[in-house]
Amino acid sequence: QKEVEQNSGPLSVPEGAIASLNCTYSDRGSQSFFWYRQYSGKSPELIMSIYSNGDKEDGRFTAQLNKASQYVSLLIRDSQPSDSATYLCAVPRLGGYNKLIFGAGTRLAVHP
Amino acid sequence: DAEITQSPRHKITETGRQVTLACHQTWNHNNMFWYRQDLGHGLRLIHYSYGVQDTNKGEVSDGYSVSRSNTEDLPLTLESAASSQTSVYFCASSASGTPGAGNTIYFGEGSWLTVV
Numbered sequence: 285q286k287e288v289e290q291n292s293g294p295l296s297v298p299e300g301a302i303a304s305l306n307c308t309y310s311d312r313g314s315q316s317f318f319w320y321r322q323y324s325g326k327s328p329e330l331i332m333s334i335y336s337n338g339d340k341e342d343g344r345f346t347a348q349l350n351k352a353s354q355y356v357s358l359l360i361r362d363s364q365p366s367d368s369a370t371y372l373c374a375v376p377r378l379g380g381y382n383k384l385i386f387g388a389g390t391r392l393a394v395h396p
Numbered sequence: 397d398a399e400i401t402q403s404p405r406h407k408i409t410e411t412g413r414q415v416t417l418a419c420h421q422t423w424n425h426n427n428m429f430w431y432r433q434d435l436g437h438g439l440r441l442i443h444y445s446y447g448v449q450d451t452n453k454g455e456v457s458d459g460y461s462v463s464r465s466n467t468e469d470l471p472l473t474l475e476s477a478a479s480s481q482t483s484v485y486f487c488a489s490s491a492s493g494t495p496g497a498g499n500t501i502y503f504g505e506g507s508w509l510t511v512v
Binding site: 330372 | 429431436437438439440441444454486500501503504505506
């Protein structure tokens with residue numbers, strides 16, 4: 285089992301819809317979780333972090349964490365074509381909180 | 397503005413040659429990382445450093461080495477380039493301390509390496 289797993293996609297949603305991106309992780313002791321966005325040919329950029337069970341909202345983005353199910357998701361409301369990118373889920377490996385382990389990423393395509 | 401820069405951005409080299417990818421950050425971050433990104437694998441950690449003279453192996457370190465002689469730089473060396481090392485390489489840095497808004501990991505723009 286991979287440490288961090290994501291559906292590779294592509295996930296295709298119409299403009300204005302809600303895009304739901306999912307990530308599961310294997311280490312039950314993980315405490316912090318990060319979502320990065322990566323445009324084609326560019327470097328990853330941090331868009332959300334979450335540490336507690338429940339929801340965390342930031343503009344059109346909502347991160348949801350369920351530690352019991354070892355599941356973290358990212359919702360993008362009112363999706364725009366500019367949201368088309370690959371979204372990477374990342375979890376610090378225990379014993380090295382800054383050593384992020386990344387999932388393979390989910391490619392999101394928002395079509396007009 | 398503080399930043400993290402990588403060079404070269406694109407390089408083609410031959411099998412067996414030694415290659416060095418440079419990474420320079422101006423944030424005065426203690427933590428620096430090298431990742432490679434391949435289709436279907438996401439970002440995989442090659443080497444990392446938590447400070448000057450400190451280096452550690454990541455999950456895919458075979459064939460790579462790093463050195464940290466100052467805070468700003470963490471060059472990545474491919475000792476004898478192989479075709480399997482054709483990839484995009486990202487350098488990253490972060491401040492010390494617990495993860496949070498003030499301890500974001502910042503990535504360089506990437507170095508595209510092709511080994512022929």
